[in-house]
Amino acid sequence: MSALTPNFWQEHFDQGRTPWDRGAPSPQLLDWLNSKALTPCRIAVPGCGKGWEMVEFAKRGFDVVGIDYTAGAVKETKALLAQHALKAEVVKADVLVYAPEQSFDAVYEQTCLCALDPDNWIAYSEQLARWVRPSGRLYVLFMQVERPGAREGLKQGPPFHCDINAMHALFNSQHWQWPDALPTVVPHPSGWNELALCLQRK
Template identity: 30%
Template sequence: MRPWLYNTLYRLGIAPWDTGVRPHLVDLVDSGRIKPEGGGRVLDLGCGTGAESVYLAGRGFDVVGVDYARVALDRARARARQQGAEDRCRFLQADITSYPLPGVDGTFDVILDFGALDDMTGQPRADMARLIHRYAHPGTVFVLWCFYARKEDVPRVRFAGVSRMHSMIEPGEEQRLFGREFSIERVESPEHTACFVMTKR
């Protein structure tokens, strides 16, 4: 999708993915799989209105949220102000397929992607994966949520759920993009979606 379309959906309040903090992330924090002590620097790619970024900032993480939708970022900043998390999260408008991100130095302990990589196809998807590799160091935890299926295994059109109208990660693609440098664990998710917790070796 084009930035103007994302901005329109956010402005109208009808972006279907803008549903609050993802339960998978809450589970990872509550279980201690990711924690701020000794490793709390987070990069939230495609952060949208900042639900995950602000949630983590409120739990002691230092977060950089990146998106290219200006309307979403304005709302993310407002959310951070309202929840008193401004000092722990920063939001910037940038292309998450282009390394380096402006003003973003070093590597991160946690990288999040809830629905950005699977929204890309071809070279942009490869470029975003390359950016993730470059911002990771040994021990980095990368959380990837995505539509996950072969095109032929989902309906051509569906009003609720995944269809061939969506772009998606195909089974095995996560290994091709990340398997050489990350250990990959898949956690339980609804049909035709996946949540991967990857750890940089």
């Protein structure tokens, strides 16, 4: 596993190697938006990448803030917003230290958690709990990447496998209310799946 620094991700952008990118908003995000399960509010997109979700939120009247510590991601997100004549806040910052000036009504977490070294997952989950106001929402897609080496105790990624039991431990009942229904299984172009669900901040 390479050191997951801004330079690591910048090399991917410089070389055009972004296999996680769909080239469009996640179909699950569109389902949440079209079904009105997610309506305009102040929302954060950590690890905003190339900005497809940022554009979709901005189009639909959200007060959206994208956070990414890779210069290439910030540049491409801003360019995509400009291409669509949309305005939104894009912050170049490390999600592990970023502190918003005011709380968010919601966070859309899709590709940030699975791109972080698991050593940082507790710190990141604590950040999300701080960012979201009481009764706010976390719209999350947990990446399912089961590799053979995991059975031997290897930590493999990115993307890292977001085991559902580990996710319950990270986003536990101290801060979050989980839904009764099972997560929605969302196929990913890579051949993997994501588990989509919405948690409510206590």
